[in-house]
Amino acid sequence: MTGCTKRSRRKSDAQIISIVGAGLVGGLLAIYLARRGYEVDVFESRSDSRVAASDNGRSINLAMSCRGVTALSDAGILPAVEKLMVPMRARAIHDEKGEVKYQAFGRRHDEYINAVKRTDLNELLLEEARKFPSIRWHFDTRLLHLDVSEKEAHFKRPDGSQFTHAYQRVIGADGAGSQVRASLQQQGLVSTSRVFISHGYKEIAISSASSNHLAREHLHLWPRESVVLLGNPNLDNSVTGSLFLPLKGENSVANLDNEPRIKAFFNKTFPDIAPMVPDVAGDFLNHPVGHMSTVKCSPWHHEDQCLLIGDAAHGLIPFFGQGMNCGFEDCRILNEFLDLYHDDWSRVMPAFYLARKPDTDAVSEMSTDNHHEIQTGIRDPRFNFKKQLEQHLMQRYPARYVSKHVLVMFSNMPYATALAHGRLQNTLLDRVCNQTTQLSDVDWLRVDELMREYDESLARLKRMPHGHLETTPAPTSWESA
Numbered sequence: 001m002t003g004c005t006k007r008s009r010r011k012s013d014a015q016i017i018s019i020v021g022a023g024l025v026g027g028l029l030a031i032y033l034a035r036r037g038y039e040v041d042v043f044e045s046r047s048d049s050r051v052a053a054s055d056n057g058r059s060i061n062l063a064m065s066c067r068g069v070t071a072l073s074d075a076g077i078l079p080a081v082e083k084l085m086v087p088m089r090a091r092a093i094h095d096e097k098g099e100v101k102y103q104a105f106g107r108r109h110d111e112y113i114n115a116v117k118r119t120d121l122n123e124l125l126l127e128e129a130r131k132f133p134s135i136r137w138h139f140d141t142r143l144l145h146l147d148v149s150e151k152e153a154h155f156k157r158p159d160g161s162q163f164t165h166a167y168q169r170v171i172g173a174d175g176a177g178s179q180v181r182a183s184l185q186q187q188g189l190v191s192t193s194r195v196f197i198s199h200g201y202k203e204i205a206i207s208s209a210s211s212n213h214l215a216r217e218h219l220h221l222w223p224r225e226s227v228v229l230l231g232n233p234n235l236d237n238s239v240t241g242s243l244f245l246p247l248k249g250e251n252s253v254a255n256l257d258n259e260p261r262i263k264a265f266f267n268k269t270f271p272d273i274a275p276m277v278p279d280v281a282g283d284f285l286n287h288p289v290g291h292m293s294t295v296k297c298s299p300w301h302h303e304d305q306c307l308l309i310g311d312a313a314h315g316l317i318p319f320f321g322q323g324m325n326c327g328f329e330d331c332r333i334l335n336e337f338l339d340l341y342h343d344d345w346s347r348v349m350p351a352f353y354l355a356r357k358p359d360t361d362a363v364s365e366m367s368t369d370n371h372h373e374i375q376t377g378i379r380d381p382r383f384n385f386k387k388q389l390e391q392h393l394m395q396r397y398p399a400r401y402v403s404k405h406v407l408v409m410f411s412n413m414p415y416a417t418a419l420a421h422g423r424l425q426n427t428l429l430d431r432v433c434n435q436t437t438q439l440s441d442v443d444w445l446r447v448d449e450l451m452r453e454y455d456e457s458l459a460r461l462k463r464m465p466h467g468h469l470e471t472t473p474a475p476t477s478w479e480s481a
């Protein structure tokens, strides 16, 4: 390659891992690997200061749940991250008339998810990682291509110069648009797909002064026909709004292209929120549109030299708030396989892929289902009754009925197992909802019978050693909810 400088391989290369991408997953992974005694080279296309300062229009506020918390705790950095987290105990659903319904996320007051600012979290991860002298940072280096046969990674700097890095082992944590994945695909080593949805999103800031009358410690939702506004709380009591809307057509990114239209749309669609966003048109026009996609890839590795992780391996649409959580869980489980196989990467990479793939496919499916749920279900009386009934079942049968949502958000149960529970639960809920539409009319003797059938189905599920709904067991037992 022209303008390239070549670095010679070092003696102890087997202990050196190169990571492409210093986003959320790359940052955490560097910490895990440094703790194991590896030397780590991290290559990131953004510049050092901009890692903290820029989001490129992506969601700046994320929901962290059990899986993310567990991985951070395992890496020894949870106490530092906790200072950035704002609890969210329930959804506050704002309807067209300005009425608000509340749906708890968990079963108890102490079961909640956490809002955290992406930039603060990313900065903190890098700060924690910087404590390890064995991690070397290479900002302003964009991967152009990975040559697997030569074990060379070709990078470009912002001034146009290029260089080649000879690697022993490389991990692609470079997000949904991964260049590592693209290179593997170009060389015929993986098959991949990336499917964009027809919605995009825009950030809308709701200042702390204006957000005063929004309930604290809640995830706010304004679901409307084809659009939905989500509001995540920040530490300073402001709320970060993410407006999800179609890319084309009526009330779309393409259509809302000037101040009068944007103001009219907000006043009509979100009359209660419009006064809280003083510069709604400015926010809308100045913030870039974010795009969302589902990424699938198989396998996630090439022999024992190259591995994909996080969004690079399995990008999700964000409607279950699991992308980061799942990527952090990847890091924890990869670390457990390294323990199990004594850092023999030739065993770790395939085992990690085989264990995680069914789970990431499952969470991808659940994220898509949740997209439909948020778009349409949340305004459907039957859907709301099902949710109410489900909460009731969790109170009535606390040891037996734990909803799929609770299993995903408040346990480390493999996603595929949580999905299988969810399917059985859906059948049960449908059978009750076909008989009645309100809690006071439920025939509880009949529900007792259905619960017995449900228990038997769950027991059968647990006995299926390699059933397609069960995952290849990870080397850790999952924490029960």
Ligand SMILES: Cc1cc2nc3c(=O)[nH]c(=O)nc-3n(C[C@H](O)[C@H](O)[C@H](O)COP(=O)(O)OP(=O)(O)OC[C@H]3O[C@@H](n4cnc5c(N)ncnc54)[C@H](O)[C@@H]3O)c2cc1C
Residues within 6 Å of the ligand: 020, 021, 022, 023, 024, 025, 026, 043, 044, 045, 046, 058, 059, 061, 062, 063, 064, 141, 142, 143, 144, 173, 174, 175, 176, 177, 178, 179, 201, 242, 290, 291, 292, 309, 310, 311, 312, 316, 318, 320, 321, 322, 323, 324, 325, 326, 327
């Ligand atoms: C609107 C929205 C809301 C979301 N909400 C949630 C939520 O509530 N909860 C949740 O768990 N998840 C959420 N997610 C998902 C979450 O943002 C991602 O899953 C997470 O950021 C993935 O982390 P990552 O490190 O794999 O990828 P990224 O965060 O995308 O990081 C990739 C890094 O690689 C760098 N990079 C890219 N290409 C190159 C290259 N060629 N060379 C060098 N460096 C490169 C990038 O600059 C970046 O720093 C949301 C996503 C969106 C879009």
